[in-house]
């Protein structure tokens with residue numbers, strides 16, 4: 001049998017459940033998940049390997065109208081993943097009020113086969129699901145529609161079967177033992193960012209970036225140093241919290257996630273640094289890995 005391989009892009013609005021789906025499909029925690037919109041800032045590859053196929057999933061930032069340079073970079077990554085796609089999975093939230101115009105506009109650029117995934121059906125009822133299926137059938141006439149719960153793993157197998165059934169014949173794009181294109185430093189910084197999104201309110205998560213400055217793999221433990229970057233002194237104080245309590249909480253949870261992910265004891269130290277308006281400055285964005 002000829003080997004199959006292809007790029008499968010997971011696209012949708014913020015908070016639709018793209019990262020949750022990606023992790024469910026890949027069977028590993030590749031992407032961080034939080035209840036807040038715009039958690040994902042980079043395109044992240046999650047690779048599923050089998051003797052006969054290689055599926056390269058892309059988790060992407062939620063589609064928004066860009067308000068500053070960071071958003072522009074995020075949307076470029078979405079565009080790139082649509083151009084590359086052999087197959088597109090459009091993730092929609094069952095509660096979304098049919099306003100997917102921005103996403104649909106982006107999809108116009110692609111001729112790749114499309115499946116619409118109606119997510120979070122665990123929070124819904126049969127009648128609503130049926131109406132949504134009819135809506136998408138009418139609107140896009142996609143190759144397939146699945147009603148799913150990414151969180152509860154409902155219908156994930158059906159999506160996998162669909163993907164494998166529509167994967168082109170191709171040699172593998174990555175080594176057959178590769179899981180992702182990202183390195184350990186990236187995942188460490190994402191696990192800190194996940195806690196920043198979970199522990200702080202309002203604009204703090206959106207004003208924050210995390211950079212891992214040292215990652216030393218000792219025999220007994222990994223020593224990880226990171227900078228939490230914010231835009232203003234007032235934000236720095238909030239991140240640190242009274243007597244450093246908030247930063248301690250972030251560190252504790254992030255360290256636990258890292259210990260699970262790396263299967264290693266972790267020593268984590270973090271520093272908070274102010275870079276005024278980093279989100280709008282191309283030179284900093286480049287330095288932080290946004291193209």
Ligand SMILES: Nc1nc2c(ncn2[C@@H]2O[C@H](COP(=O)(O)OP(=O)(O)OP(=O)(O)O)[C@@H](O)[C@H]2O)c(=O)[nH]1
Pocket residue numbers: 012013014015016017018019020021032033034035036037038039040041060061062063119120121122123148149150151152
């Ligand atoms: N009830 C329910 N919640 C879900 C489901 N899938 C995802 N969620 C929740 O929806 C929220 C957003 O999930 P994510 O996977 O981070 O969404 P995303 O589309 O990657 O979000 P962005 O990074 O903003 O683009 C989280 O709180 C998830 O737990 C689902 O099937 N059912």
